Amino acid sequence: MLDRIYKSLMVLALAITGLILLRDIVLPIAFAALLAVVLLPVSRRIELRTGRVFSIILTLLLVFVVMVLAGWFVIDQIADLVASLPDIEQRFYQFINQFSTTITEEFHVSIEEQTQLLKDGLKALGSSLTGLLMSTTYLAYFFIQVPIYIFLFLLYRDKLKEFVISLRPQTSMAWKKEVDGVIRGYISGLLIVVLIAGALNSIGLLLLGIEHAIFFGFLSGFLTVIPYVGITVGAALPAMFALLTKESAWYAVGVIGIHAFVQFLEGNFITPRITGSRISVNAMGAILALLLGGKILGIPGMILAVPTLGVVKILLLHTPGMRPFALVLGDEPPAVDPLPGAAPLRPEEDLDQSVGV
Numbered sequence: 185m186l187d188r189i190y191k192s193l194m195v196l197a198l199a200i201t202g203l204i205l206l207r208d209i210v211l212p213i214a215f216a217a218l219l220a221v222v223l224l225p226v227s228r229r230i231e232l233r234t235g236r237v238f239s240i241i242l243t244l245l246l247v248f249v250v251m252v253l254a255g256w257f258v259i260d261q262i263a264d265l266v267a268s269l270p271d272i273e274q275r276f277y278q279f280i281n282q283f284s285t286t287i288t289e290e291f292h293v294s295i296e297e298q299t300q301l302l303k304d305g306l307k308a309l310g311s312s313l314t315g316l317l318m319s320t321t322y323l324a325y326f327f328i329q330v331p332i333y334i335f336l337f338l339l340y341r342d343k344l345k346e347f348v349i350s351l352r353p354q355t356s357m358a359w360k361k362e363v364d365g366v367i368r369g370y371i372s373g374l375l376i377v378v379l380i381a382g383a384l385n386s387i388g389l390l391l392l393g394i395e396h397a398i399f400f401g402f403l404s405g406f407l408t409v410i411p412y413v414g415i416t417v418g419a420a421l422p423a424m425f426a427l428l429t430k431e432s433a434w435y436a437v438g439v440i441g442i443h444a445f446v447q448f449l450e451g452n453f454i455t456p457r458i459t460g461s462r463i464s465v466n467a468m469g470a471i472l473a474l475l476l477g478g479k480i481l482g483i484p485g486m487i488l489a490v491p492t493l494g495v496v497k498i499l500l501l502h503t504p505g506m507r508p509f510a511l512v513l514g515d516e517p518p519a520v521d522p523l524p525g526a527a528p529l530r531p532e533e534d535l536d537q538s539v540g541v
Contacts, residue, residue, distance in 0.1 A: 203480050211484050212326050216333030218491060220341075221367045223247070227338050240338045244331055261399035359502040366463060366494040373459035374409060380458075381405035381450050385418075388442035392435060394426055404443060408450060411474050411486050419443035463494040466515040 203210055223243050230239035337344070345360075382405025389397035404418030419440055426435040465473075470490055477489030493513065500510035 200480060207481050211481060212329035213333055214488055214492075215326075215484075216330045217337060218367055218371065218488075219330070220334045220337035221364055222371045223334065224338065224341070224364075225368075236339065240335055243338070244335065258399075261396060265396055265399070359498050362498045363495050366498060367491055370459060370463055370491045370494065376458050377450065377455050378402075378405045378408060380454055381408050381446055384446045384449070385443065388446065389422060389439065392426075392438050392442070393430075394422060394435070394439065395429060396425070397422075400425065404446075408447075409487055410483055411478075415443065415447050459490075463490060464515055465490070465493050465497060465513050469493055469497075469513040 226246070227236075227239050227243045230242050234242070348360075382402035384401075385404045386398045386401025389401050394400065400422040403421065404415070407414030407418040410417075422443075423436040423439040426439050427433060430436075463470075470493065473489035473493040474486050477485030477487075477492070479485075481488070497510050497513045500506040500513070
């Protein structure tokens, strides 16, 4: 047992090192693998009437059309936002002047000191923009690579299956169906969460009278896929817009309050019921996965953390001697000891039932 644990830890350490060193290569492959599992049923349906290559191309074209329509909506909203920039610019200068005067009166910080602080901030912003430019270049590379990998995964899926079977010929492939269900359930659940959060944010912003409420609402909903960071950015943008377009700062406070309320609903009721139930991992495991994923692969790692944990849990369930670790990660109720005088429970059946196999 100790030898098995030692070897497993060594493999885990080597895997983490490889992920850190090869993250630029690993991330597109990982996202492509998840999306390939989601798109496989669509590709199979089309493949019944056409060849495999043509069905994969059609599937990718359908995804491209959906992305173009979503992009058209975003660009249309941004165009309306840019059209109102002259008024926003004037209000921005007024806000800066008022803010500077308040800082001078309340904290006795002179205009010269504020100017120096602003220069230092702009210098830091310049460094951030340089990093952003590099990130944008990688993003372009990412969106080119992912469709290619999806195509290859769908094209050579039979070869990949044979490869997995050849590694352990005596192992049942029952886990494959469970892995597919976890990934598809998580992605579909995540889309539902984004739509619900976006709708709730949009309704709240509309009630407050914030312009471009639908754009900001669904932008915030989409950013919820990025744990912790997404909700902060999603609330900061409309709050800043409210400060520049409304006469009272209470509108910005209202925007933050709406996002905090929606985040409370999303974190405690919406996501656990929609996404959590499809992954079946407990909160402790999910938090640790998010922290490790963020540490190893950054924000993309945080996005991949939860579905990866769900897949790992299933693989552990089907690996001899590793079931206890799967039980630690699961959120299923523990097996209950039989009452005095009751018939003894059969361990294997009850363990299988408790982990949902």
